[in-house]
Amino acid sequence: METNTDELKKFLESKISSLKKELEYYEYLLSLVESGYAPVRGNKGSIDSIKNRRGEIVAEVYFTPPIAKIVMRRKLSLHRAYLNALSKILEDSKATDKIDYNIVFDNDAIKEIAISNVKEDLTLNKIKTAIQVILDRASS
Structure with missing residues (x-):
């Protein structure tokens, strides 16, 4: 049972890390839009x-x-x-x-x-x- 808990914990930690990176990316895109992003x-x-x-x-x-x-x-x-x-x-x-x-x-x-x-x-x-x-x- 402990092995399943460890695997679940690792999966959840990995998923949280991935979602944090995705959130940072969207926050960055929002800051671009708010700052008047003009593509080159x-x-x-x-x-x-x-x-x-x-x-x-x-x-x-x-x-x-x-x-x-x-x-x-x-x-x-x-x-x-x-x-x-x-x-x-x-x-x-x-x-x-x-x-x-x-x-x-x-x-x-x-x-x-x-x-x-x-x-x-x-x-x-x-x-x-x-x-x-x-x-x-x-x-x-």
């Missing part, structure tokens, strides 16, 4: 910006598929917690979306983030939204 079409480049809550432009996003560059408008030193969050987001995207990235620093201030192998608009918007949250909190 074709191979032409695009320029976008990342703003903080006060409406100030914190960074500019240059995207020419498959390369994206996020360039800071001013020097911004990130605390270790923000750098860890940024690295985790980019590493997760590296694993799932097969991107590659490079974070460029000027002394201790972040200067730009270069991302290559961005094949889908959704990938770029997911990264941009996550970075926007981090930069907004760091610049406040």
Whole structure:
């Protein structure tokens, strides 16, 4: 009887984990819709910006598929917690979306983030939204 209980417990834990991931995905899609998601079409480049809550432009996003560059408008030193969050987001995207990235620093201030192998608009918007949250909190 204990074996069946263990198997049931493992199944339920796996199902809960799967549903949490699905919920996160839908919450992310909702945040895209709420932020005015505009898909990027074709191979032409695009320029976008990342703003903080006060409406100030914190960074500019240059995207020419498959390369994206996020360039800071001013020097911004990130605390270790923000750098860890940024690295985790980019590493997760590296694993799932097969991107590659490079974070460029000027002394201790972040200067730009270069991302290559961005094949889908959704990938770029997911990264941009996550970075926007981090930069907004760091610049406040």
